Amino acid sequence: MEFMQNKKHIYLSGTFNQTQNTTQNSSFDTVPICSASIEDAVNLIRQIAPDTQIETRYIDEADGYTLGAPVFCRYDIPGFDRSTKDGFAVRAEDTKDATPENPIRLTFSGSIKNGYSPSHILTKGSCMGITTGGALPNGSDAVVMLEYACFKETYVEIYCPVVPGDNVIRKDEDAKAGEIIFPEGKILRPQDIGVLAGFGICTVQVRAMPVIGILSTGPELVPADGRPKRGEVRETNSYLISALCRKLGALPKRYGIAWEGMADLSNMLCTAVSECDAIIISGGSAHDERDRTAEVISHYGSILLSGMSISPRKKMVIGAIRGKPIIGLPGHPASVYLLLLLVVSNLIQAMKGSVTQGLLKEHAIAGDDMKAHPDREYHIPVRIDNGYVFSLSRKAGLVSLLTHCDGIVHIPQGSRGVKKGEQVEVMDLTMIRSPFHIHPHDQYDAKLY
Amino acid sequence: MEFMQNKKHIYLSGTFNQTQNTTQNSSFDTVPICSASIEDAVNLIRQIAPDTQIETRYIDEADGYTLGAPVFCRYDIPGFDRSTKDGFAVRAEDTKDATPENPIRLTFSGSIKNGYSPSHILTKGSCMGITTGGALPNGSDAVVMLEYACFKETYVEIYCPVVPGDNVIRKDEDAKAGEIIFPEGKILRPQDIGVLAGFGICTVQVRAMPVIGILSTGPELVPADGRPKRGEVRETNSYLISALCRKLGALPKRYGIAWEGMADLSNMLCTAVSECDAIIISGGSAHDERDRTAEVISHYGSILLSGMSISPRKKMVIGAIRGKPIIGLPGHPASVYLLLLLVVSNLIQAMKGSVTQGLLKEHAIAGDDMKAHPDREYHIPVRIDNGYVFSLSRKAGLVSLLTHCDGIVHIPQGSRGVKKGEQVEVMDLTMIRSPFHIHPHDQYDAKLY
Numbered sequence: 001m002e003f004m005q006n007k008k009h010i011y012l013s014g015t016f017n018q019t020q021n022t023t024q025n026s027s028f029d030t031v032p033i034c035s036a037s038i039e040d041a042v043n044l045i046r047q048i049a050p051d052t053q054i055e056t057r058y059i060d061e062a063d064g065y066t067l068g069a070p071v072f073c074r075y076d077i078p079g080f081d082r083s084t085k086d087g088f089a090v091r092a093e094d095t096k097d098a099t100p101e102n103p104i105r106l107t108f109s110g111s112i113k114n115g116y117s118p119s120h121i122l123t124k125g126s127c128m129g130i131t132t133g134g135a136l137p138n139g140s141d142a143v144v145m146l147e148y149a150c151f152k153e154t155y156v157e158i159y160c161p162v163v164p165g166d167n168v169i170r171k172d173e174d175a176k177a178g179e180i181i182f183p184e185g186k187i188l189r190p191q192d193i194g195v196l197a198g199f200g201i202c203t204v205q206v207r208a209m210p211v212i213g214i215l216s217t218g219p220e221l222v223p224a225d226g227r228p229k230r231g232e233v234r235e236t237n238s239y240l241i242s243a244l245c246r247k248l249g250a251l252p253k254r255y256g257i258a259w260e261g262m263a264d265l266s267n268m269l270c271t272a273v274s275e276c277d278a279i280i281i282s283g284g285s286a287h288d289e290r291d292r293t294a295e296v297i298s299h300y301g302s303i304l305l306s307g308m309s310i311s312p313r314k315k316m317v318i319g320a321i322r323g324k325p326i327i328g329l330p331g332h333p334a335s336v337y338l339l340l341l342l343v344v345s346n347l348i349q350a351m352k353g354s355v356t357q358g359l360l361k362e363h364a365i366a367g368d369d370m371k372a373h374p375d376r377e378y379h380i381p382v383r384i385d386n387g388y389v390f391s392l393s394r395k396a397g398l399v400s401l402l403t404h405c406d407g408i409v410h411i412p413q414g415s416r417g418v419k420k421g422e423q424v425e426v427m428d429l430t431m432i433r434s435p436f437h438i439h440p441h442d443q444y445d446a447k448l449y
Numbered sequence: 450m451e452f453m454q455n456k457k458h459i460y461l462s463g464t465f466n467q468t469q470n471t472t473q474n475s476s477f478d479t480v481p482i483c484s485a486s487i488e489d490a491v492n493l494i495r496q497i498a499p500d501t502q503i504e505t506r507y508i509d510e511a512d513g514y515t516l517g518a519p520v521f522c523r524y525d526i527p528g529f530d531r532s533t534k535d536g537f538a539v540r541a542e543d544t545k546d547a548t549p550e551n552p553i554r555l556t557f558s559g560s561i562k563n564g565y566s567p568s569h570i571l572t573k574g575s576c577m578g579i580t581t582g583g584a585l586p587n588g589s590d591a592v593v594m595l596e597y598a599c600f601k602e603t604y605v606e607i608y609c610p611v612v613p614g615d616n617v618i619r620k621d622e623d624a625k626a627g628e629i630i631f632p633e634g635k636i637l638r639p640q641d642i643g644v645l646a647g648f649g650i651c652t653v654q655v656r657a658m659p660v661i662g663i664l665s666t667g668p669e670l671v672p673a674d675g676r677p678k679r680g681e682v683r684e685t686n687s688y689l690i691s692a693l694c695r696k697l698g699a700l701p702k703r704y705g706i707a708w709e710g711m712a713d714l715s716n717m718l719c720t721a722v723s724e725c726d727a728i729i730i731s732g733g734s735a736h737d738e739r740d741r742t743a744e745v746i747s748h749y750g751s752i753l754l755s756g757m758s759i760s761p762r763k764k765m766v767i768g769a770i771r772g773k774p775i776i777g778l779p780g781h782p783a784s785v786y787l788l789l790l791l792v793v794s795n796l797i798q799a800m801k802g803s804v805t806q807g808l809l810k811e812h813a814i815a816g817d818d819m820k821a822h823p824d825r826e827y828h829i830p831v832r833i834d835n836g837y838v839f840s841l842s843r844k845a846g847l848v849s850l851l852t853h854c855d856g857i858v859h860i861p862q863g864s865r866g867v868k869k870g871e872q873v874e875v876m877d878l879t880m881i882r883s884p885f886h887i888h889p890h891d892q893y894d895a896k897l898y
Contacts, residue, residue, distance in 0.1 A: 193692040
């Protein structure tokens, strides 16, 4: 219970805390990590993440899913030698002496219609008209482009030599039968769906989307469409978490706000555990609320991590109940957002069996000084402008911070920060950021940098 | 009809073309653009793109939609002065002489519970306990952090002075009533959904998703789950186009394959025009097929653009039937993919009223020479590796090219290409590419560059 024993907490319990004393609690069965880095949290979450079921999906409904098994090619693709140009199918050796001055004459043996298998066998000294995509007749091994030939009704003049394979896609050049096309763990994208269709694979084995239960706690919360009185605030986090879960390929399931302390939260959590694959609880901003989350988790399961060594300080609890990960996040939307990006993204990836870890990072130049204390790691919300990053206000309580944040700059523990002009790494919020850049004046030329 | 008159076409009509002669056609009512750049095509497509209807959506189902009207803030947010720290609400002027050696003593007037409006008015010389997110009592204008104070039951010692506003979010610091939060044309992202919830805006006016009809033509096509005979290929494009339309925020509607020439294509197209907002026809790779698409469009409406000056040559037709854009694309999936990224993305953006144009670009270093002829513009598929881009095979007939392509490098008309080591711009395929980088060995540290 070491994590409960920090001075501040005891101090607060003794003074402000009018509700039940949360330090009395003895059901922990493991010693939780107390001063974790983000990396610790990610490692832990990946360890405890349960795999979702494998299901079969039609490729048309599989975009964004992770493959639960490798995909093998069942046939040679394209399956026949195919022309890549409009021109004439030839035997390459027939053309070896062709020059513009002394063209070779080849007998014209008709044209190949796309979609049909040419029955004609190309004999020495002859050629056939072919269009892009057409099947080469047996006997031919190259295509002379239209531009290097001249059609003369019964024969064709060839001005340039070709070698076997010129302007041809070999019958197994796209893929060979038996070859692995995509490995297990690959996330399918639209272009991959196209490839699967082209290879005749119309169903795939994928990991089911994890179902993420979402609970909010805090006596100061009112529903987003409610009317807060002075001191109350609108419940924001469940909307943010839901939308982000969907973007990350999970199914959010909302359970509402637990207003009335332990009993309320316990009931909700038990229901959620029985219905979901993992649960996210975003806490009220008050200390007693945060601790209540930890207490309920430890009552039904165990706390595995509590307390982070990142700045600004974020209260995060990771636990497990009946093998299902439970993540307790702080109350401020900006803090919730950061921990979703840094930690929860990994939970969802791991549950889906994705081989990828975390979100993309890019390089940029610091547009201002970003100071840091070497004792802690920092994750600084920044605005990205023309290749430079500028740190944003660190008031995590501002909801609008969410929308102004283009990226997150990581300053590792041990660093005193970065100076203006130095190169930094920015976490790419692409999947969060719109794929389209907002530069209405940059007609067709929008740039990230 | 100038675009039909190029030498190659006439040559082909006279030799291979066993179907009806496609140059006899007199229903064009405008003179189409014949040798267009991508920019010409984008400008045209943006001119003819019809806006979709405005609809009301619950924010929970609005991620990815484009705002059809600006969103105004209806209340001051957060609506009351709010503490950003755990500590003591004070009158700043009471603390001005505080030092660690000579702390100021303030009378402790109780604590503020989060979610409640403090009725107590803070009088000179007193303070109240407050936690992060709590409402400041009337009379107080700053918060002293817990770390700079010591609680002594009836009074509190303050070791540092604060000025008004310290550790406080002002009642309208997030947003002021009447302020525009998001402009018309903004694409909503998960973090924006969070902001809307936090600001008490639970429904928004958005543009409906455009419905895109998808047709394929070509006698060589068999359905993706069919068994192609020699010379036949699987129909790939409708899957690729569907998945990409969804990713771009449009609703695909598939109409299948028009095998049997004009009548079949005409019937399908008429149905699609009556049911969709725009139509994409991907053509067979044979010339007569491509021209058939143009002919059908011009029969029912008009051709506005035909022929591109890009390399490798892509046959693209843009027309309109009853005010609905019709785009004829080539047959090769890789060519279709490129034109979807470059042109169709703009169509969908424009129909949704998005202020953004085209896809993101990033900087990278050419990993090899990319030669170009100054007469044409090039869009070269590349692999991105550690900040370098390497050009991929330009055999557009390879289906697997789709999945190996991380980005597209644009070489404008007039350029002779780029040399290894030079900086280039890469079109970001982020929304196409998975948001997660495939570097299993880079634990938590996956990088784009």
